[in-house]
Amino acid sequence: MILYINAxxxxxxxxxxxxxxxxKKLGGEFTERKLDALNLKPHSCESLIYEGEQIAQGNLNDKCFExxxxxAAADTIVIAAPFWDFSFPALLKTYIENIYTIGIVCKYGAQGVMGLCKAKKLYYVVTxxxxxxxxxxFDYIKELCxxxxxxxxxxxxxxxxxxIDGADVQKILDEAKGKIII
Ligand SMILES: Cc1cc2nc3c(=O)[nH]c(=O)nc-3n(C[C@H](O)[C@H](O)[C@H](O)COP(=O)(O)O)c2cc1C
Incomplete structure (x- = not known):
């Protein structure tokens, strides 16, 4: 499954x-998560307590971990995030807070953190x-992933x-598309 995270x-x-x-070049179907439509919330005191309780009970099937x-189950992941304020939209950080669940995306062992995600490849798309x-x-996302x-x-x-003044936007976009080789 290809997962498209659209920020x-x-x-x-x-x-x-x-x-x-x-x-399109990756081919096949993809599941899109349009982040501004998901109504995700940043962590709060209550959400941390609730999630902690679910993890302590081994209840990783709870809706809050969907x-x-x-x-964790996606085969390939595409993140699209415009360059905002030297970083990316807060929506994407909120999504990361929502998915970073120990026991699902990673586990902590004697040797430190071990990733549990199935995907072999993640693309980070930015303009x-x-x-x-x-x-x-990008550097942060790469390190995290x-x-x-x-x-x-x-x-x-x-x-x-x-x-930039006078930029030929379509030409720049088309050149960037031309560099995409799967
Ligand atoms: C809130 C906001 C913050 C931005 N911050 C930056 C920035 O720090 N550096 C930059 O080069 N462009 C910045 N831009 C310009 C966008 O990166 C650029 O227009 C981009 O192509 C927008 O992507 P989109 O068409 O997918 O929304 C910013 C635009 C917005 C709306």
Whole structure:
């Protein structure tokens, strides 16, 4: 199963356009999670207590873990997130808070953290108004996915400088699509 995590919010999102080109090349069906439609909430005192109780009881089938289970079971994952404020939309961090469940996406053992996710590959798709700096978005996602979730291969697909005066947006997007090789 291909899981498409869509953190784009704008109508005619360029990041979504680039991600859809990738998804077409990957072929087959995909399950899309449009994050602004999921009504996910950041962790609160109550949610942490509730989740902790479910984990302590071994109740990993609880509804609160549905997106964690889905993420862990996906064969390939595509994340689309525009470059916002040197990072990515808070929606994506909220999604990560919701899926990071010990016992589902990773486990903690004597040797430290071990990833439990099935996916062998995750693509991170981004577009940016100026130069794209990966440090607080892609680099973080790559570190998280490789060291915590056990997804060995994390690839960046990007189109940058889209909001520079005089930019030929469609040309930049088409060039970025041309570089996508599966
Ligand atoms: C809230 C917000 C924050 C942004 N922050 C940055 C930024 O820090 N650096 C940058 O180069 N572009 C920034 N941009 C421009 C977007 O990255 C760029 O327009 C991108 O292509 C938008 O993707 P979308 O069409 O998928 O929404 C920002 C745009 C918005 C709306």
């Amino acid at each position: 784009c919010v704008r109508k005619n999102s360029r990041t979504n356009e680039l991600a859809l080109d990738l998804l 997106y964690a289970r889905e993420f 940016s108004g100026g130069n794209f700096d990966p440090r607080f978005s 490789t060291t915590q979730f056990g997804i060995p291969n994390v690839e960046l697909i990007k189109a940058e400088n889209l909001d």
